[in-house]
Amino acid sequence: MNVQTEGLVLRQIQTINGRRMITILTERFGKIHAGTSLTERGKSKAALALRPFTHGQYELYINHQNYHLHQGETIQNFFKLGENIDKYMYGAYALEFADRVLVEEQPAKEFFRLVLDYLKALENREKMFQTLLLAFQWKALQISGQQPQLKNCIRCDAQEKMEYFSIEEGGVLCKSCRENKDADTNVSLIYPINGGIIDAIQYFLDTPIRELEKVGITSEMAASLKILVEPYMKYHLDMKELKSERFFMEQ
Numbered sequence: 001m002n003v004q005t006e007g008l009v010l011r012q013i014q015t016i017n018g019r020r021m022i023t024i025l026t027e028r029f030g031k032i033h034a035g036t037s038l039t040e041r042g043k044s045k046a047a048l049a050l051r052p053f054t055h056g057q058y059e060l061y062i063n064h065q066n067y068h069l070h071q072g073e074t075i076q077n078f079f080k081l082g083e084n085i086d087k088y089m090y091g092a093y094a095l096e097f098a099d100r101v102l103v104e105e106q107p108a109k110e111f112f113r114l115v116l117d118y119l120k121a122l123e124n125r126e127k128m129f130q131t132l133l134l135a136f137q138w139k140a141l142q143i144s145g146q147q148p149q150l151k152n153c154i155r156c157d158a159q160e161k162m163e164y165f166s167i168e169e170g171g172v173l174c175k176s177c178r179e180n181k182d183a184d185t186n187v188s189l190i191y192p193i194n195g196g197i198i199d200a201i202q203y204f205l206d207t208p209i210r211e212l213e214k215v216g217i218t219s220e221m222a223a224s225l226k227i228l229v230e231p232y233m234k235y236h237l238d239m240k241e242l243k244s245e246r247f248f249m250e251q
Contacts, residue, residue, distance in 0.1 A: 001061070001062045002059065002060070002061050004057060004058065004059050005029060005057075006026065006027040006075065007056060007057075008024065008054070008112065008115060008116060009023070009024055009051060009053065009056070010052060010095045011023045011095065012052065019035055019036065020035070020036050021034070022035075024058065025099075025108065025112050026058070027112050028109075030104070030105055030112075031098065031104050031106075032067050032104065032105060033104070034058075034067035035066075036068065036069040038069065038072070048074050049072030049073055051077070051079075053082075054074055055076045055116060056072050056073055056075050057072070058071070058072045059072070078122075080123060081119070081122065081123060086129055087122055087129065090122055090129045090132070091119055091122055092244045093242065096242045097140065097242060100240075100242060101239065110143050111140070114136065117208065117209045118132060118209050120210065121210055121212060124213055130222050132212060134217075134226065134229060137229045138205055139205065141229075141232065141233065141237070142205050148165070148170050148201070148232065150202055153173055153174040154169045154171035154173060155169070155174075155177040156176070156177055158174045161174045161175040162195070164190050165193045167189035167228070168189045168190075168235065170236065189231065191227060191228060196221065197225065200217060200221055200225060201225065
């Protein structure tokens with residue numbers, strides 16, 4: 001069966017006999033691995049469409065859940081990110097994140113659009129790239145169904161004195177519940193917070209990422225949000241460290 005779909009190339013590897021295996025985040029089928037005999041040599045539409053950071057229209061042949069890519073045409077590429085090492089690494093993180101988190105052949109249309117919007121906003125941005133990254137991370141959690149509870153205490157449902165955030169329980173804790181913690185509670189996964197941090201997370205969750213292109217937060221706020229989002233993703237998405245994360249650790 002021949003089908004067409006929009007997609008974003010996440011990565012590619014060369015296999016035997018000159019064939020390549022392309023990992024594509026598609027609009028119709030989610031993340032797939034497609035074999036192809038197409039080559040990157042030359043400047044044909046198909047050659048350019050094989051490269052990571054390319055958003056394209058792809059023609060696939062499906063046979064018993066195996067995908068073969070036999071034509072591609074670029075809609076947009078994000079190769080200019082490579083002109084700035086910071087932008088490139090922030091973009092590479094999104095591709096690696098999608099490849100690591102998404103289950104193969106599971107619908108992921110909303111995540112597909114999130115990654116595209118993130119790359120477009122990143123390409124147009126000149127500084128404070130971490131703001132966009134944090135927005136991407138929180139929104140990825142939201143799409144994955146792991147959005148934290150922010151308006152009420154995760155234990156008693158109170159709406160006042162939200163002074164802590166529990167990674168393990170997935171949301172905010174009031175002061176009383178934190179002080180009356182259970183003996184088996186993992187206190188290393190409970191972090192003190194303030195109203196500003198809660199508001200920032202909620203703003204990222206509520207605002208389309210394309211509208212955050214020119215929004216920036218302070219380095220102090222970014223650091224506070226990073227302390228929460230990284231262990232939250234590792235705990236709730238069962239994520240191990242990404243290779244691209246090492247770049248951020250060195251900054």
